Every structure is written in structure tokens, then in C-alpha cells.
Amino acid sequence: MTKPIKNDLDEVICDCSGTTRAQIQALFLQGLDQDAISRKTGALSGCAGCEWNIEQFLLQLSQQTQK
Numbered sequence: 001m002t003k004p005i006k007n008d009l010d011e012v013i014c015d016c017s018g019t020t021r022a023q024i025q026a027l028f029l030q031g032l033d034q035d036a037i038s039r040k041t042g043a044l045s046g047c048a049g050c051e052w053n054i055e056q057f058l059l060q061l062s063q064q065t066q067k
């Protein structure tokens, strides 16, 4: 069983595109990878200042879904 994500899902993780953690999580759970999520949301396509946070969040999601 998947544990609930502890992050605040309403938090905007990419200021350039206004993408929230919830949007990233939903697309991840649909099986999209980072590049596809970027194309869908516009995240990572501006200043790329969110790159580390998004990578860490996706890593966390993948670790949680493997348990």
C-alpha cells in the first residue's frame, strides 16, 4: 500500500509555470516521466530553478510507490 505523500500538495513547485506538487504527482501516477511532465505543465521550461526540487519530488514519489 502506498503511503500518503507528506509534502503540501498545493505548494507551487515551479513558479514559472505555476505547477503544483499535486499536478506533478498526478502526472507521475499516470506514468509520465520528468520530460513528459515538463511538456504537459511547462515546469522546467523557464528558468529551471525548480529542477532540483522537482527531481527530488519525483525521486520521493518513485521510492514511495515502490514500497
Ligand code: FES
Residues within 6 Å of the ligand: 013, 014, 015, 016, 017, 042, 043, 044, 045, 046, 047, 048, 049, 050, 051
Ligand atoms: S521555476 Fe520552474 S522553470 Fe522556473
